[in-house]
Amino acid sequence: MSKPVEVAVYYFPNYHVDKRNEAWHGKGWTEWELTKRAEPRFAGHDQPKVPLWGYEDEADPAVMSRKIDAAADHGVDTFIFDWYWYEDGPYLDRALEEGFLGADNNSRLKFALMWANHDWMDIHPAQRSTPYNILAQGTVSREAFTQATDHMIRTYFTRPNYWRVDGKLYFSVYELMSLVKGLGSIEATREALDDFRARVRAAxxxxxxxxxxVWGVQILPGEQKITNGTELLAALGVDSISSYVWIHHQELPTFPxxxxxxxxxxxxxxxxxxxAMYGLPYLPNVTMGWDSSPRTVQSDxxxxxxxxxxxxxSGNTPAQFELSLVRMKQFLSQELNGFPAFTVNAWNEWTEGSYLEPDTKNGMAYLEAIKRVFG
Known part of the structure; x- marks a missing residue:
C-alpha cells in the first residue's frame, strides 16, 4: 500500500456481451437493457438512471480506459472485480480480461478479485413469483476450484498492478459457506486453500x-465442530474480512x-x-446508494x-455520500480495523442504484467527493 488510505471500489462486470447471457436473454443482451427500461415505481421515485457516457461496452479497452482515468483522477486506487467462475468455467470475464487488461493505461489502477460465488438467479428481470430459477450454481467441486485458481495465478496474479495487502496478493470470497459446501467440508476447504497458497508460492x-x-461467514446446517464464525475463519486460515454493501447488515425499516x-x-x-468481532483485519465499506427496482419486471x-x-x-446525494466518506476517514484514523483501506459499493451497480460512474443528474459529483476526502 502506498497512500495513507487506499480506496478500493467494487466493479460489477455485466455491461458487456457474454455467451451465457445471450443463451438466457438473447443475442447482444447486457444489463444495460434493465437500466434503460427502469421506470418510477411510485410518486417521486428517481428512475431511470441515465449514464452520462451512454450505454457503453466495458469490454472495449477504449471504453475501460476512460473509466480508469476517471477513477484514478479522483482518488480511487483499486478496482475489485466481481469475478465469476462456475463448475463449467468463467462468466462475465471480458470486462476484466479484454477491457481492463487491454487498456493501455491500466497501470494507473490496481485490481483484485472477489470471487462472486453465489448462485446466479433468473432475476434479470425478476417476476413477482418466487422462488427464482437458478441458472448457475455457486458451489464448485475441487476440480473446478483448482481450474479457477490456476487461471487466477496465470492470468491475473502475475500482473504488476495486481493489488497486494502487506505484500500479499489480495483474494476475496463472497460466500464462504458456498465454498465449503461445494468442496465438501471445512477440512477439505482448508486443504484446498492451503494448496492454492502453495501454488502461488511455487509460481x-x-x-x-x-x-x-463477512455476510457469507455462516455455519452450515449439521456442522458439529465449528459453532461460530470466528472458529470457522480460523479453521480455514482466512486472513481478513470485508463488507460488500450496507444492505447486507442493515434492514431497511420503511418501504418503499x-x-x-x-x-x-x-x-x-x-x-x-x-x-472487534472476529479478531481479524477488517475492510469496511461505504455504500453510494441502493435501489434494486430496475431488476424487477416494470409492469408488475x-x-x-x-x-x-x-x-x-432515498436522499443519497453527493453531499450525504461525502459525509459517509468523512466518517470513514475518521474511523480509519483510529487504526481499529487492521489496515488502512476501505471499499466502496460500487463503480457501476446501476441496477442496484449504487454507482460512482457519472450520470446525467449528478455528473462526476460522487467521484469528486472521493477526491476531496481521499484524493
Whole structure:
C-alpha cells in the first residue's frame, strides 16, 4: 500500500456481451437493457438512471480506459472485480480480461478479485413469483476450484498492478459457506486453500491474502465442530474480512424508501463492531446508494416481497455520500480495523442504484467527493 488510505471500489462486470447471457436473454443482451427500461415505481421515485457516457461496452479497452482515468483522477486506487467462475468455467470475464487488461493505461489502477460465488438467479428481470430459477450454481467441486485458481495465478496474479495487502496478493470470497459446501467440508476447504497458497508460492509470486466477505461467514446446517464464525475463519486460515454493501447488515425499516442518512449512521457503528468481532483485519465499506427496482419486471406491482422487490435508500446525494466518506476517514484514523483501506459499493451497480460512474443528474459529483476526502 502506498497512500495513507487506499480506496478500493467494487466493479460489477455485466455491461458487456457474454455467451451465457445471450443463451438466457438473447443475442447482444447486457444489463444495460434493465437500466434503460427502469421506470418510477411510485410518486417521486428517481428512475431511470441515465449514464452520462451512454450505454457503453466495458469490454472495449477504449471504453475501460476512460473509466480508469476517471477513477484514478479522483482518488480511487483499486478496482475489485466481481469475478465469476462456475463448475463449467468463467462468466462475465471480458470486462476484466479484454477491457481492463487491454487498456493501455491500466497501470494507473490496481485490481483484485472477489470471487462472486453465489448462485446466479433468473432475476434479470425478476417476476413477482418466487422462488427464482437458478441458472448457475455457486458451489464448485475441487476440480473446478483448482481450474479457477490456476487461471487466477496465470492470468491475473502475475500482473504488476495486481493489488497486494502487506505484500500479499489480495483474494476475496463472497460466500464462504458456498465454498465449503461445494468442496465438501471445512477440512477439505482448508486443504484446498492451503494448496492454492502453495501454488502461488511455487509460481514465484509470494504469499496469498485470503479475505472473506463477512455476510457469507455462516455455519452450515449439521456442522458439529465449528459453532461460530470466528472458529470457522480460523479453521480455514482466512486472513481478513470485508463488507460488500450496507444492505447486507442493515434492514431497511420503511418501504418503499429509507433515508440514506439513517442507514449511513447505523453502518458507521458496524465498522467498529466487525473490527472487534472476529479478531481479524477488517475492510469496511461505504455504500453510494441502493435501489434494486430496475431488476424487477416494470409492469408488475412493486411491493415489499424480498430482493429485488424491496425497499431502497432515498436522499443519497453527493453531499450525504461525502459525509459517509468523512466518517470513514475518521474511523480509519483510529487504526481499529487492521489496515488502512476501505471499499466502496460500487463503480457501476446501476441496477442496484449504487454507482460512482457519472450520470446525467449528478455528473462526476460522487467521484469528486472521493477526491476531496481521499484524493
Amino acid at each position: 514465484g509470486l509470494g504469499e496469498l491474502h485470503v479475505n472473506a466477505v 424508501e429509507t433515508p440514506y442518512a439513517e442507514i449511513s449512521a447505523k453502518s458507521t457503528e458496524d465498522w467498529s463492531k466487525f473490527s 406491482g412493486y411491493e415489499n416481497l424480498g430482493y429485488p422487490y424491496m425497499g431502497m435508500l
